[in-house]
Amino acid sequence: MRGTARTPSRSTGVLVRFLSGIERAGNVLPHPFWLFGILSAVLAALSWGLHALGATAISPADGKTVAVRSLISIDGVRTAVSGVVENFVTFPPLGTALVTMIGVAVADKAGLLTTMLRAAVIRVPRRWVTFALAFTGMIAHVASDAAYIVLIPLGAIVFRAVGRSPVLGIVVALVAISAGTDASPLITPTDVILSGLTTAAAGTLDPAYVVSPVANYFFSAVSSVLLSAVITLVVEGFLARRVETGEDDADVEHDDSALELTPQQRRGLRNAGIAALVYVAALVVATLPTGSPLRGADGSLLDSPLLSGIAIVLSLLFMITGTAYGIAVGEIRRSRDVPDLMTQGLRDIAPILMLFFAVSQFLAYFKWTKIGEVTAIHGAALLKSLGAHSLLIFLGILVLVSLINLVVTSGSAQWALVAPVFVPMLMLLDIPPETTQALYRIADSCTNVITPMSPYFVMALGFVQRYRRNAGIGTLASMTIPLAFSMLVVWTLLFFAWWALGIPLGPGAPVR
Numbered sequence: 001m002r003g004t005a006r007t008p009s010r011s012t013g014v015l016v017r018f019l020s021g022i023e024r025a026g027n028v029l030p031h032p033f034w035l036f037g038i039l040s041a042v043l044a045a046l047s048w049g050l051h052a053l054g055a056t057a058i059s060p061a062d063g064k065t066v067a068v069r070s071l072i073s074i075d076g077v078r079t080a081v082s083g084v085v086e087n088f089v090t091f092p093p094l095g096t097a098l099v100t101m102i103g104v105a106v107a108d109k110a111g112l113l114t115t116m117l118r119a120a121v122i123r124v125p126r127r128w129v130t131f132a133l134a135f136t137g138m139i140a141h142v143a144s145d146a147a148y149i150v151l152i153p154l155g156a157i158v159f160r161a162v163g164r165s166p167v168l169g170i171v172v173a174l175v176a177i178s179a180g181t182d183a184s185p186l187i188t189p190t191d192v193i194l195s196g197l198t199t200a201a202a203g204t205l206d207p208a209y210v211v212s213p214v215a216n217y218f219f220s221a222v223s224s225v226l227l228s229a230v231i232t233l234v235v236e237g238f239l240a241r242r243v244e245t246g247e248d249d250a251d252v253e254h255d256d257s258a259l260e261l262t263p264q265q266r267r268g269l270r271n272a273g274i275a276a277l278v279y280v281a282a283l284v285v286a287t288l289p290t291g292s293p294l295r296g297a298d299g300s301l302l303d304s305p306l307l308s309g310i311a312i313v314l315s316l317l318f319m320i321t322g323t324a325y326g327i328a329v330g331e332i333r334r335s336r337d338v339p340d341l342m343t344q345g346l347r348d349i350a351p352i353l354m355l356f357f358a359v360s361q362f363l364a365y366f367k368w369t370k371i372g373e374v375t376a377i378h379g380a381a382l383l384k385s386l387g388a389h390s391l392l393i394f395l396g397i398l399v400l401v402s403l404i405n406l407v408v409t410s411g412s413a414q415w416a417l418v419a420p421v422f423v424p425m426l427m428l429l430d431i432p433p434e435t436t437q438a439l440y441r442i443a444d445s446c447t448n449v450i451t452p453m454s455p456y457f458v459m460a461l462g463f464v465q466r467y468r469r470n471a472g473i474g475t476l477a478s479m480t481i482p483l484a485f486s487m488l489v490v491w492t493l494l495f496f497a498w499w500a501l502g503i504p505l506g507p508g509a510p511v512r
Contacts, residue, residue, distance in 0.1 A: 032413040036358035039417075040365055044071040047369040057377035060428060066377065069369050079368055084361065091360035093196025093412075096213065096311040097352065100192050103315030104142070105345015106338060107322030110331045112272055113143040114150050115265050121154065122261070126162040130172055133158060134231040137176025138224035141184040147177050148456045152463055167467050168235065168243045171476070174460040175231055175483045178448040181411065182441035183223035183491075187213060187314055191220070193352075193412050194437055200363055201423035202433040204373050213310050215434040216441065217506040219498060223441075226494055227487055234486050239479060268328035275324035279317055307508060352412075359416045372420040379421070380428035390431065391496055394439055397422060398492060401443035406451045411444045432510040435499065442495060446488040449480040 030038065051070035059066050070076050088094070107113050117140055124132040133155050140147035151173045159169030182190060191213040202209040261269075287294045287301060296303035306313060319338070326332030326341070366372050383393060401418060408414045419440070426436045448454050452473050457480075464471045498505070 032355055032408075032410050033358045035413070036355075036362045036416075040362050043362065043365055043369065043371070044076070047076070047371060048072040050371065050374075055374055057374040059373075059377065060380075066370055066373050068371055068374055071365055071369060076368075080361075080365060083364055087360045087364035088357050091196070091356055091363075092199045093193045094353075094356055094360070096192045096196055097189065097349070097356075098346075099311040099315050100189055100318075101315075101345060101349050102342050103318035103322070104144075104189065105343075105348070106326070106341045107318040108143060108146060109341040109344045110322045110326030111265075111329060112268065112322045112325040113146065115261065115269060115325070117143070117147070117150050118154060119261060119269060121158050124158070126164075129158060129162050129164070130235050131228055131232040133169065133172050134176040134180075134228040135224065137173055138180055138184050138228060139186060140177055141181060141188045141190060142186045144189050145456075148174075148459060151177060152456075152460055156463060156467070164240075165243050165467075167464055167471075167479075168240060170460055170463050170467075171239070171243070171479045171483070172231060172235060174456065175449050175480055175487075176228065178454065178456055179446045179480070179484050179487050180224065180227045180231075181445045181448060183220050183227055183445070185221045185224050187217065187310065190411065191216070192311060194415055194440070197359075197412065197415050197419050198423060198433050198437045200367075201372075201419035202427065204367055204376070204420065204424045205427050209433065210308070211433050211437065212307055212506070212508060213314075214307060215506045215509045216438045218503070219438050219495070219505045220441070223491060223494060227491060230487050230490050231483060234483050238482060243479060262329075264329045268325035271328045272321040272325040276317065276321050279320050283313070301507075303508065355410070355413060359413070363416060363420060366420050373424060375421055376424035376428060379425045383425075383429060390429070390499070393426070393429070394496070394499075395492075397436075397439055398443045398488075401440060402447045402488070405444055405447045409448060409451060409454045414444060415440055434505050434509040438498075438505050439495060442488065442491045446484045446491065449484050450477055452477075 047068060048070045050068040051073075055068040057066045058064070071080060104113075117136055120136040120139065121129070121132050133151075137147070137151060140151050143150070152170055155169035155173030156166035157169070159172075160166040182194075184191075195211045195213045195215055198211040198215075199209065202211060283294075283306070286292060287304075287306060290299050294304055294306045295301060296305075301307070322341070323332055323338055326337070332338060332341070401414070404414060404418070408417070419436075422440075423433045423436050427433060449457060451457060457476070461471065461473065461476045464476055468475070504510075
């Protein structure tokens, strides 16, 4: 039966106008590549003005004067022109992301990641379907953007199969992937990119400081379970009653083949699992001897090649398991098929490389001008003079970044913008970069599902309209806002408790 059109309430009308305003504001912004080009030009003009005004700061580290340098000068132009290639090739996230994605490409293009996501939810009992889908969304972050394409329509099919509204399945999948985008029980490409940008930002004060991709792993893994539970509680306790009282359009065709795995796919998953176990066992055995080259100089695993080289460790894991799966399903028949899959995967990250090029130039110019360092020193001094408590500072950053995230939805682009100021400023307040990065994860995630600037919000709306043709932006937002707000509050409280108790955020990360 077709759902009947409803008269929009006043609150829904306000919501639609608010979201439309966000959409219009976001549409004014250029592509992130051009955005960083424009910001570089603005930076040049700003550096010239601040240099002319004699902007300086006294470094609390060594007592030396730090002065703003102008890009519109002989030295500035020489630096900008001669450093283009070096800025790009030495950009911290570049090599790590490329090495990781080479392995991920094999697992993705062979079909392993898609089959894993399907297998995680297709046989789940009705009472566990919401939590299972939400937690699968957290795992799906390892597949990057492909997670949306696979899991959102699959969520609709799975919910329908257990007699529930497919619209609810779409919402659960979208929120888990998008609002929980920086939480996962696995190490993901996002961990690699964020840690590289944080390392670059920390280098403003300490060039030797390195933030590992696993620096937030403990916090991220626990967050993924907690957020899955929050999604389940909000959906079952509030949203389900509202969504499932409406009528879905009954004349929608369904492809239930997504609920079944072929014998080849099952064999592929089994072989991939065996390959993963063998690989992990080999690593464990290799690290057992106290003199193992995979241990650190002091025999510790915290400061070891295993963690500093986590990119190649992860890449090999994905490559080995992806190859095992690909051979079983017939996707890999010859040795040359493996590098062919790598090539296909690297084509998919070409947009990221293009963005990295623009970001690397902007960050290099920003660092050379010393504007970030001077701003961080004065900002830290102001916060100290005000006696602002760390929790209040954290809350302020959370609110600011969450608002920026409504318009700048690219996590890496946004962190590239704010990290050069926030990371060194908080370092001067004795707050480690790893802590600032964990805080950013929360703000970068939750508001993703309430902004129409996100292409995946629009994509999810398209799926919702398959089942409720009269649905609009306000319809979807009215379902995602309670979830986004609940996740933001609970995730923030978890972070505050984590920080207050002094629990390490990840292997080798400072306690505070």
